[in-house]
Amino acid sequence: MKEKIKVKDKEFSVFINAAEIDAAVARVADSINKELKGKVPLFVVVLNGAFMFASDLLKKIKIENNISFVKLSSYTGTRSSQVVNELIGINEVVKGRTVVIVEDIIDSGLTMRRMLDILSQQEAADVRIATLVYKPNAFQSDFKIDYIGMEIPNDFIIGYGLDYDGFARNLPDIYKIVE
Ligand code: IMP
Ligand code: MG
Numbered sequence: 386m387k388e389k390i391k392v393k394d395k396e397f398s399v400f401i402n403a404a405e406i407d408a409a410v411a412r413v414a415d416s417i418n419k420e421l422k423g424k425v426p427l428f429v430v431v432l433n434g435a436f437m438f439a440s441d442l443l444k445k446i447k448i449e450n451n452i453s454f455v456k457l458s459s460y461t462g463t464r465s466s467q468v469v470n471e472l473i474g475i476n477e478v479v480k481g482r483t484v485v486i487v488e489d490i491i492d493s494g495l496t497m498r499r500m501l502d503i504l505s506q507q508e509a510a511d512v513r514i515a516t517l518v519y520k521p522n523a524f525q526s527d528f529k530i531d532y533i534g535m536e537i538p539n540d541f542i543i544g545y546g547l548d549y550d551g552f553a554r555n556l557p558d559i560y561k562i563v564e
Contacts, residue, residue, distance in 0.1 A: 390560060392552050397543055397560035401535065406517070406545055406559065409534035410438065413515055414445035416532050417485065425449045426483045426513075429475060431500065432456040433554065434489035437546035438517040438534075442487065453477045455503075457496055479507035485532075489546045490518040494526030501528060518542070518559075537561075 389398050401409075417426075425448070430439040432454050443452060456473035486500050497514060504512050515532035522539045543549045544556030553560070 386558050389563075390553075392543060392549050395549065396563040397553075398563055399558055400537075400540075400542060400561035401559040403557045406534075407441070409517065410441045411445060413517070413532045413534050414442055417515065418445075418447050421448055421483065421485070424483045425451070426485045427451045427453060427477055427479065428485050428487055429500070429504070430454045430487045431489070431496065432473070434546045434548065435487050435517075437554070438489050439487045442515070451477060455500070457499060475503070475507070479504060479509045481508065481510045483511045483513070484509045485513045485515055488514065488516040490520070490542075491516045491530060492520050492523045494524050494528065497528065498526050517545070
């Protein structure tokens with residue numbers, strides 16, 4: 386693992402290493418396995434950012450489940466554009482199901498708010514939220530987050546699915562921007 390990397394015009398330093406990420410993913414999986422025992426949840430993975438978290442998380446899920454993907458977009462560069470577009474919708478029947486939304490990060494909460502609206506329109510019976518990373522100081526909404534891998538300060542991070550202008554999603558560790 387490199388301590389410092391450059392992505393486009395910005396410098397980043399290691400913030401959360403792969404082992405720490407794995408431990409956080411395992412904690413989230415354990416909670417879901419315990420709390421949703423006996424249920425058959427539909428996991429709805431929010432693309433693109435959550436792909437790596439979802440892959441590792443779902444390998445640790447022991448209960449019966451289905452998996453679907455949704456694609457929303459609100460970010461350009463390092464700042465939220467405040468507009469959330471639905472690019473790919475959910476194909477599975479949501480009505481009456483226990484749904485677990487799988488997100489890489491909750492920042493302002495705008496993207497998740499949009500997801501919650503979509504799922505309530507589709508009459509999900511129970512909607513839970515699992516996010517790898519949560520930025521409490523950026524949060525501007527009021528919904529409850531059921532499963533949180535880790536809380537971080539208001540820094541821009543990349544790696545493990547998270548990107549800077551489309552780059553660095555493949556990195557196994559999480560890096561934070563050097564201001
Ligand atoms: P929100 O709508 O402001 O909560 O932002 C959520 C989405 O913005 C996430 O699903 C990410 O894709 C992206 N995002 C938020 N913070 C970061 C970050 O620090 N690095 C990279 N992407 C981020
Ligand atoms: Mg995301």
